[in-house]
Amino acid sequence: MAQINFGLEDLQAFVAVADKSSFRAAAEVLCISQPALSRRIDKLESALGARLFDRTTRQVSLTNLGRPFLEQARNTLDGLENAVLRLSDNAQQRRGLITVACVPSVAHHWLPDVLQRFAAQYPSVRLRVIDESANTALASVLSGEADFGLNFVGAQEPDIDFEAVAxxxxxxxxxxxxxxxxxxxxxxxxxxxxxxxxxxxxxxxxxxxxxxxxxxxxxxxxxxxxxxxxxxxxxxxxxxxxxxxxxxxxxxxxxxxxxxxxxxxxxxxMLGLIKRKDRPLQPLAATLYGMLQTPTRGKP
CATH class of the missing domain: 3.40.190.290 (D-Maltodextrin-Binding Protein; domain 2)
Structure with a gap:
């Protein structure tokens, strides 16, 4: 098994620079100095044996190796954050992070009403919505980035359960x-x-x-x-x-x-709920999933 010679803060630094396309802006977000941020990126690149960013005096962009690594880094950080939140309050099952993937039209015109009702019952639960194209939403569920999704594609995927909603x-x-x-x-x-x-x-x-x-x-x-x-x-x-x-x-x-x-x-x-067949939903995600099974006000 390969030895991991970098820390969580190095991954966080990498994601921040990728998000901001700027070392200065990323350093401000992380509340550290720019030299300290550069050392974290250098450490990560050295540990991986690969250059993650192309840097010029005007811009910072991901390399061909950096782009796929960004997705894995996000999944790692999100998964760890989710695990910590769920573990810290597992007894009460009242806190956590739920990620839902959907197309923008659903996010804008239908999902907010259901999320509002869910938030009223579970005010301590954090909700993340990935509102992207149908293919991106499907990929988010398949990769595990999202707990489940609302989508118009996915019924033909062998690893996806597609439950028609409306x-x-x-x-x-x-x-x-x-x-x-x-x-x-x-x-x-x-x-x-x-x-x-x-x-x-x-x-x-x-x-x-x-x-x-x-x-x-x-x-x-x-x-x-x-x-x-x-x-x-x-x-x-x-x-x-x-x-x-x-x-x-x-x-x-x-x-x-x-x-x-x-x-x-x-x-x-047909709008449907999609989830991985091999990944049972956590209790809070299953509760929200159940609320979305029957459209109410604002349905398509």
Whole structure:
């Protein structure tokens, strides 16, 4: 077994520099001097026999070896912190850290209501939300970084339990001044002559729509593209086009945009709870998981 010649404070220093992309800013966060921080990084790199950062007078960036090590360092620190918190109050089972991974639309429009109710019952429990893309959320659960997740992908993963929670329908997001804003529905075929705003081809949303609409003789053409749903909404707000997006992404109180039902066909995605099959949830995480099994106010 390889001997470990660095300490916890060296890992913390490495993560802080990676987060801030700056030795000065990281030293301020850790409340140590910049030379002391540099010594910790030097010690870690020496122990690993690898350079973790590329450093210039203007910027600090991770090397090709540093990037994958950052993920492992985060998991180590989070796991240790979680273990200490749970161990220190194991008898009461009233404290700890729960990490939930989900897509941003769920984090913004649905999850807060459930977390608020959970926090009222367990005020000493800390909650961390990883609100990233569907693939990143899935990877967080698979790696163990998250206790469980809320996602639209994962059902096909052999190591994941996917429990369906609620369907979400795709709607046409358009300005309230648009000629279709007062309609109850719009057929997909009608979008052939519209300038469309779409999310990137790497997005789970885009893949789902492409598969669902593959049979249409005339498919909508994307004139503008954004990496994320929030970016697509911004382009629609700017008047550049209309977008087919999950209904949860559009707040019902949005002042300038409206969602109109898309039909023929109606396209849905299923929101589900995901967790590792081989990793039972800790009691507090299982409690929150149970609260999320039945959507209430704010459901998709």
């Amino acid at each position: 369907p979400e329908t795709y709607v046409l997001v358009l300005p309230r001044s648009h000629r279709w804003a007062k309609r109850r529905s719009v057929r997909w075929a009608e979008l052939a002559d519209e300038k469309m705003v779409a999310v990137s081809r790497q997005s789970g949303n885009r893949l789902l729509l492409d598969n669902a609409l593959a049979h249409l003789a005339q498919r909508p053409v994307a004139f503008y593209e954004a990496n994320h749903v929030t970016g697509a909404i911004g382009l629609v707000e700017a008047g550049l086009g209309v977008a087919a997006l999950p209904s949860l992404a559009l707040s019902s109180s949005h002042p300038t945009l409206k969602g109109v039902a898309l039909v023929e066909p109606e396209v849905q995605r």
